[in-house]
Amino acid sequence: MDVRRLETLLMLSRLGSMRAVADEMYTTTSTVSQQIAALGREAGTPLVEPEGRRVRLTPAGRRLAEHAVTILAALEAAKLDLDPAAEPAGTLRVAGFGTAIRRSLMPVAAGLADDHPKVRVRIHEHEPTEALALIASDDIDLALTYDFNLAPAPLDRSVTAHPLWSVPWALGVPSGDEPLDAPAPAVFTRYRDAEWIVNSRGSADEEVVRTIAGMAGFDPLVTHRADSLLLLQDLVVAGLGVGLLPSDQPTRAGVRLLPLRDPTPILRTYAVVRAGRTGWPPLALLLNLLQAVPH
Incomplete structure (x- = not known):
């Protein structure tokens, strides 16, 4: 399957409309539609279906979009392995509570644009339960969450928590x-x-x-x-x-x-990601930067 088409499908699953994908990719909705249709022919099944004036992913489209996350991350990791000087590239969707965004993410985001211009960060403010729900639905890539030592938060085995500060x-x-x-x-x-x-x-x-x-x-x-x-x-x-x-x-x-x-009572903060996703170079980069921020 064509990698560029997989990227287009993944972006459609995240942005929700072909117009939004076209704007993000600096192309036309017609081109996006053609890319998705061609990928559907490669997969042997329709990937989108009409929903009013818009389209939505079919069940097969959603499953392929989930596979695309792993496939594209593996390809990106392979490129870096073959060429360590290659720049990580991609859009990172981060959700977290306000204090962690200000204290951990903003110092990182400020330098990220200069040092790694191909990595973009999209920031959304959410409380931990909201951010974890977004991780579960694959609507974000990283959640900044917290719990207390006297009220530990159970985490699903589908995610991995990386301690930050307390x-x-x-x-x-x-x-x-x-x-x-x-x-x-x-x-x-x-x-x-x-x-x-x-x-x-x-x-x-x-x-x-x-x-x-x-x-x-x-x-x-x-x-x-x-x-x-x-x-x-x-x-x-x-x-x-x-x-x-x-x-x-x-x-x-x-x-x-x-x-x-x-x-x-001690508040403990974490960077939470989907299990198995840390091989994606942009996400690995952000995790390392977050853990390196002095507190």
């Missing part, structure tokens, strides 16, 4: 509250009658809150949910509750961080 978290309370150097359950006990603030798009920090509160013998009253850590701090300052915050980040005026120990 940071301890503390309890954010109003700055007028007295400091308290004590084990985490004792710190939580002070706030057993308080209202609690947790994430609105994920459950990991709520699991941590409930775990430590359970050690202290109470069920926390969760009344507010906020995706933004800045908004969480605003709620704390307004006296509307307390919540977990990273220990290594500055807080706004009016917020005090109470350290937590025995146990200490």
Whole structure:
């Protein structure tokens, strides 16, 4: 099968329309249609079918697109093996939570365009559960995710997680509250009658809150949910509750961080990819760069 046609099919599976593929490849929709039709003749089965004014992949087209990922990655790896000086090339689709994008991906992306101009990165902000779903459906190539040591996230065997960085978290309370150097359950006990603030798009920090509160013998009253850590701090300052915050980040005026120990909740971040895909040179390059970022 023609490699260029496989690339066209894979791009169609990811972009969803022949017009989008044509724009990406700087060609015409007629040329894209001809490439897909020729590939279908090579495969011996139709790869697309009409859907209104557009087309969609047939079941056979979707299966061949999945094979194309492995085939094209193997060809790219073979080229680099034969010519180590060859430049990795391809478009990397990355989804991750905002902090990891800013802290890990942006320092890499800034230099990638200069050092490896044939590698392009497409960035989407998503919480871990959303990013992992996109990995499972092959809509992205790499997910930046997190979990907590007190709330480990199970991963499917179809993906591989590469550790990046970790940071301890503390309890954010109003700055007028007295400091308290004590084990985490004792710190939580002070706030057993308080209202609690947790994430609105994920459950990991709520699991941590409930775990430590359970050690202290109470069920926390969760009344507010906020995706933004800045908004969480605003709620704390307004006296509307307390919540977990990273220990290594500055807080706004009016917020005090109470350290937590025995146990200490630690947020752990990962670069997650589909199993068997790290042989694709652009993805291998990005993984290496992400793991090399100082933290």
